[in-house]
Amino acid sequence: MSSVLANERDNIRKLYPETFKQAKKSRTKGQIIFFLILIYLIVGFFTLDVVDIPKKWKPQNAAMFVLDTYAHKDHVTMKWESPDDIKIAFEGNYRSVYGRDNLDKSIPDWFYKNSDNIGKVIEFNNLGKAILYKDRVEIVNFPKYERDFTIKLNANGKPYVVGSENLAKSELKGFRITENRVEFRPTLHERIQVYPKKVEIHRYSLGWKYFWFDFSSPLEPYSFFEALALTFSNERVIPEMSNLKLFLTEIKDNEAFMHGRVWWAMLETIVMAVLGTMFATVMALPLSFLAAYNVTPIKALRFTLRRLFDTLRGIDFLIWSLIFLRAFGPGPFTGIFAIGFTDTGTLGKLYSEAIENTEKKQQEGVQSTGASKFLQHRFGIIPQILPIFVSQSLYYLESNTRGAVIIGAMGAGGIGLQFLGALATGNDFENVAYMAILVLAVVIFMDRLSAWLRRILIGSDQLIVR
Amino acid sequence: MSKALPANLEQIEVNLKKLTNQRTRSSLLGIAILILVFFGGTLVSLEANAGSFGRGIANFFNYPKDLFVDTFEMGWKYWPRVIKYIPELITTLNIALFSTSIGFVLAVIFAIFSSRNLIRNKRVIQFTKFLMDVTRSFPTLIIAMVFLYLMGKSSLPAVIAITIHTAGALGKLFTEAIENCDGKPIEGLSSVGATWTQKIRFSVLPQVLPLFLSYGILRLEINVRESTILGFVGAGGIGEMLAALIQWNYGADVLACMFLLVGTIIALDYLSAYWRHKLIGVNQ
Numbered sequence: 001m002s003s004v005l006a007n008e009r010d011n012i013r014k015l016y017p018e019t020f021k022q023a024k025k026s027r028t029k030g031q032i033i034f035f036l037i038l039i040y041l042i043v044g045f046f047t048l049d050v051v052d053i054p055k056k057w058k059p060q061n062a063a064m065f066v067l068d069t070y071a072h073k074d075h076v077t078m079k080w081e082s083p084d085d086i087k088i089a090f091e092g093n094y095r096s097v098y099g100r101d102n103l104d105k106s107i108p109d110w111f112y113k114n115s116d117n118i119g120k121v122i123e124f125n126n127l128g129k130a131i132l133y134k135d136r137v138e139i140v141n142f143p144k145y146e147r148d149f150t151i152k153l154n155a156n157g158k159p160y161v162v163g164s165e166n167l168a169k170s171e172l173k174g175f176r177i178t179e180n181r182v183e184f185r186p187t188l189h190e191r192i193q194v195y196p197k198k199v200e201i202h203r204y205s206l207g208w209k210y211f212w213f214d215f216s217s218p219l220e221p222y223s224f225f226e227a228l229a230l231t232f233s234n235e236r237v238i239p240e241m242s243n244l245k246l247f248l249t250e251i252k253d254n255e256a257f258m259h260g261r262v263w264w265a266m267l268e269t270i271v272m273a274v275l276g277t278m279f280a281t282v283m284a285l286p287l288s289f290l291a292a293y294n295v296t297p298i299k300a301l302r303f304t305l306r307r308l309f310d311t312l313r314g315i316d317f318l319i320w321s322l323i324f325l326r327a328f329g330p331g332p333f334t335g336i337f338a339i340g341f342t343d344t345g346t347l348g349k350l351y352s353e354a355i356e357n358t359e360k361k362q363q364e365g366v367q368s369t370g371a372s373k374f375l376q377h378r379f380g381i382i383p384q385i386l387p388i389f390v391s392q393s394l395y396y397l398e399s400n401t402r403g404a405v406i407i408g409a410m411g412a413g414g415i416g417l418q419f420l421g422a423l424a425t426g427n428d429f430e431n432v433a434y435m436a437i438l439v440l441a442v443v444i445f446m447d448r449l450s451a452w453l454r455r456i457l458i459g460s461d462q463l464i465v466r
Numbered sequence: 467m468s469k470a471l472p473a474n475l476e477q478i479e480v481n482l483k484k485l486t487n488q489r490t491r492s493s494l495l496g497i498a499i500l501i502l503v504f505f506g507g508t509l510v511s512l513e514a515n516a517g518s519f520g521r522g523i524a525n526f527f528n529y530p531k532d533l534f535v536d537t538f539e540m541g542w543k544y545w546p547r548v549i550k551y552i553p554e555l556i557t558t559l560n561i562a563l564f565s566t567s568i569g570f571v572l573a574v575i576f577a578i579f580s581s582r583n584l585i586r587n588k589r590v591i592q593f594t595k596f597l598m599d600v601t602r603s604f605p606t607l608i609i610a611m612v613f614l615y616l617m618g619k620s621s622l623p624a625v626i627a628i629t630i631h632t633a634g635a636l637g638k639l640f641t642e643a644i645e646n647c648d649g650k651p652i653e654g655l656s657s658v659g660a661t662w663t664q665k666i667r668f669s670v671l672p673q674v675l676p677l678f679l680s681y682g683i684l685r686l687e688i689n690v691r692e693s694t695i696l697g698f699v700g701a702g703g704i705g706e707m708l709a710a711l712i713q714w715n716y717g718a719d720v721l722a723c724m725f726l727l728v729g730t731i732i733a734l735d736y737l738s739a740y741w742r743h744k745l746i747g748v749n750q
Contacts, residue, residue, distance in 0.1 A: 037567065044564035048621050056617040065616060268514050271507040278504060314732040316691050318698070318705075319724050322712060326529035328522035331515025332507075402605040409607055410698055413514065419608060420699075423615055436608055443603045 067188050069433035072209045074098075076111070076122050076132075076201040080153065083134045086120060091427075095255075096215035110203070122201055124190045130201055136162075137199055142186055147171070151182050151194045159194040208430055214255040219246065257434060262418055266438060269414035272332050272404040273446070276339025277397045283344040285389070288351030294363075295355060295377060305348070312345030321407045334412040339400050347392060354388045355381060387458035394450040401446045405439055415439060533724075536717030548722040551704060555726050557621065558703035561696075562689040565625045569632025570682050576633060577640030578666065583649060598641075601634030610696045624701035628689050639681045640674070647673040680742040687731075687738045694727060 013020055045051065075092035079085065088111060090096035099107045110123045119131040119138070128142035140148040150162040159182040164172060174186040184192040189204040212227070213219040218238050219227045230237060231244040238246060252260035289295045291305035321338035328334045363380030371379070408416025415435060422431040512519065537544055578584055580594035606627040613623035651669035660668065697705020708723045 041564070041567055044560060044567075047560060048564055048625055050622065050625065052620075053622065056620065056622065058616065062616050065612075264514070267510055271510045274503060275507040275511070278500070278507075310732060310735070311728075314728050314735065315724075316694065316727065316731055318691070318695050319727065323529055324522075324526075327525040328515060328519070332511035333515050333519060333522060336511065402603075405605045406607045406695055409611075410695075416607065420611065423611055426615075432612070436604070436612075439605065439608060440600070440603050443605070444599070447603070 063188060065429055067204065068427070068429035070208075070430075071189070071204045071206050072430065073202045073204045074108070076199075076203065078132050078199045080197060080199070083132070086132065090209070090215055093215075122203060124203055125205055126187070126190065128186070128190060130192050132199060137192065137194055139184060139192065142190075145174075145186065149184070151184075151192075153196065157196045159196065208257070208434070210254070210256045212254070213250050214253075214257075217250045217254070219250050257431060262415070262435060262438065265408075265413065265415045265418045266442060268332050269335075269404045269408055269416065270401065270442065270446075272335030272339060272407065272412070272414060273397060273400040275332070275336045276404070277343060277393055277400050279336060279340030280343030280347050280396070281389070281393045283340065284347035284351055287344070288348045288355060289377065291348065291352040292355035294358070294360070295381070306352075309345045309348040309352075312341055313349065314345075315342075317342040317403060317407065318410070321410055321412060325411050330411055330413045330417075332413065335404050335407045335414065338407055338412075339403060343396055343400065347396065350392050351385070351389060354385045354392075358384045390457050391454050394454050398443070398447045398450045401443050533717045533721040537721050540718050544718060544722070547719055548725060551707060551719075551723050551726055554704040554707045554723075555730060558693050558697060558705065559690060559730070561621050561624050561693040561701070561703060562628065562686060565628035565693075566632055566682065566686045566689050568625075569629045569685075570636060570678075572629065572633035573636035573640050574678065576637035577644055580637070580641045581644040583645060583647075583652070584662075584666065584670070594637075595641075598634045598637040601630050602638060603634075604631065606631045606692050606696060607699065610701060611699055614700055619700045619702070621702040624693055624696040624703075627696065628692055631692075632685055632689060636681055636685055640678055643674045643677045643681075644670060676745045680745045683738045683741050683745075687734045690734055691731065 049056075073091060075087075075089050077087045077089070077092075088098040088107065090098070112121050112123075113119070114121050114131055119133050122130045122132070124130075126143055128145075129138075129140050131138040131140060135152065137151045138148060139151070151159055152162055154160050158179060161167075161172070161175065161177065161182060164175075164177070174184055176183040176185070180196060182194045184190075191202040191204075193200045193202075210220070212224045213222070219230075222230065227247055231247050233243060236246075237243055241249075254260075287305055287309075291302050291309065293302060296302055317338045320341045321334055324334040324337045328337070358381050362384060363376050366376045366380040404414060405416045405419075408414030409420050411417070415438070419432065419435045419439070422428045422435060515522075540547070576594055576598055580591050580598065582591060585591055606624075609630055610623045610627035613626050617623055647670060651673065652665055655665045655669050693701070693703060694705040694708075697703040697707070698709045700706060704723055704727060708720065708727075711719045711723060
């Protein structure tokens with residue numbers, strides 16, 4: 001048996017002190033590196049203001065952002081000077097007002113006259129009600145609230161909660177009272193604001209309303225599948241065009257989600273990635289042969305090409321896209337060439353390394369038949385490296401899709417720019433979420449597509465590196 | 467034998483012909499699809515592009531020329547300008563290094579919980595894999611822009627975005643590394659009654675650590691580029707400076723920033739190749 005006992009270990013230690021010292025040395029080295037990294041992390045923690053996260057993190061903002069991505073809201077506005085004229089608008093948009101005559105848009109059923117025939121009720125999804133009167137707003141029936149509230153304007157025209165002096169703070173939770181505004185927001189989904197000039201009520205509901213057909217669309221009363229069924233019917237919804245055409249144009253020209261524009265932008269981004277990768281592959285293929293020592297005997301040429309690849313790769317696609325943006329203006333060409341130039345460098349380097357790693361025997365076999373140099377490369381090298389070429393190019397196709405989104409955001413157009421635009425408006429977060437999901441889906445799709453193509457073309461979906 | 471051979475040969479010839487035909491057909495189909503994609507894409511680009519293609523080609527050298535002319539006009543006064551932007555560069559590098567480190571640690575945790583040879587529970591593996599897929603697929607830019615909107619302008623959104631993306635991207639590679647590692651040391655440790663953590667510490671980690679570090683260094687190189695780009699949308703560092711300089715049309719300064727960037731990226735490229743070569747003995 002070759003087991004080592006404890007007392008024998010000491011003997012071994014005495015016999016081979018060098019070995020043990022070395023082991024200890026490398027262990028201390030590891031520990032020192034570990035501590036250096038730890039120190040760096042602490043420094044980074046402070047220099048990058050990570051400590052400020054709680055200060056900068058505004059939960060209210062984030063909650064609103066998240067809320068708006070999965071819910072939509074209707075605004076109900078009443079001006080104190082004209083209490084009969086109550087406006088109900090989708091997302092507060094002046095173009096999407098319910099009950100406005102020319103659109104023939106019926107008033108939603110959560111807005112109705114109170115049983116006393118004077119007040120007007122806005123019923124929330126949690127069955128709480130806000131009742132609007134000429135001189136006051138009543139808040140009734142909210143779950144988790146034992147009493148009802150009334151908000152009025154005082155003699156100075158400022159809003160106040162009736163009887164709030166006698167109420168404990170815990171009973172007034174959900175209220176935010178300042179001099180010029182009384183806000184009642186029991187949960188994120190209901191919001192009642194009373195100002196000296198007007199009352200504004202936000203009523204949230206789940207889901208993306210008007211995702212398929214926008215507010216003013218003639219197809220809006222129908223659901224997606226009802227509208228789809230209508231395309232097979234002979235009766236035209238509007239006399240000007242056939243139902244199918246109407247169906248498609250209404251989806252395309254949707255004002256809220258802008259499907260036509262978003263999908264066109266997505267297409268632009270995909271085109272950038274695909275054509276950019278194609279461009280890079282076509283450029284890198286011949287150049288990589290010229291840069292490989294087993295094909296090209298001229299050393300100067302090889303050296304120049306190697307440095308060219310390094311430069312193309314080193315000038316990041318960020319800088320390429322800046323240069324091309326000046327030349328081509330915003331559009332896919334900028335993206336195509338930026339991706340193409342960077343990847344010519346990357347792929348050229350990888351390809352030429354692959355060519356240098358090929359088996360020499362095959363080429364010699366072809367040579368022995370008296371084939372010319374060209375034929376030797378055609379039948380001796382290309383069959384060996386083709387799988388690597390395909391696998392590398394397809395692999396880059398996937399990461400270039402992400403790159404194209406970024407180039408787009410920097411000004412080349414496409415979905416990146418659309419995303420930036422939607423985020424900049426500050427209230428179209430459902431569009432932001434829609435585009436983020438779309439980008440995610442397309443990136444995952446490209447990932448799967450390239451894996452699938454690799455599998456059917458070269459029999460393995462792994463990236464082949466030799 | 468001698469009679470069977472010709473028949474066999476004939477069969478072989480027929481098979482060969484069939485195979486060749488099949489290959490030619492599928493190659494032709496592939497080429498046709500590629501050409502179709504190419505022309506379709508070109509049509510889309512021509513439709514969507516603001517400027518025309520021909521004018522773009524003609525204008526290609528204008529901007530670089532302007533930059534170089536601006537620079538040459540400055541003469542020796544140029545070099546202090548280059549030095550002026552080094553602090554910005556350091557911020558960018560700092561963002562990249564910090565978020566790569568944190569992302570590295572997260573990725574190790576992800577990888578441990580999604581490796582089939584370490585975790586028995588399939589649900590946990592599926593969930594972690596899904597998490598990695600999602601974090602990996604989002605472009606950093608999108609995460610960064612959302613956080614920039616929520617937190618205001620600072621470097622933090624870039625740190626968060628790069629960390630999230632790095633965790634997913636490295637996690638996937640680490641998982642593969644762990645799943646491909648030798649199972650015998652784990653068995654050996656199991657036989658002496660080692661706990662789960664001890665098994666990871668003494669059998670898995672020594673095997674995969676060089677590979678992990680090599681992937682990490684490669685990721686650092688990518689993240690330096692990423693953090694520059696995130697600077698462009700307002701996350702600070704040399705990217706933000708470059709964006710501003712381009713808007714103000716300060717040609718010489720733009721070129722200075724570009725030089726710094728390209729120099730850093732090329733230096734990092736060589737350094738990372740060298741380190742990785744030392745760590746795992748091969749270049750790729």
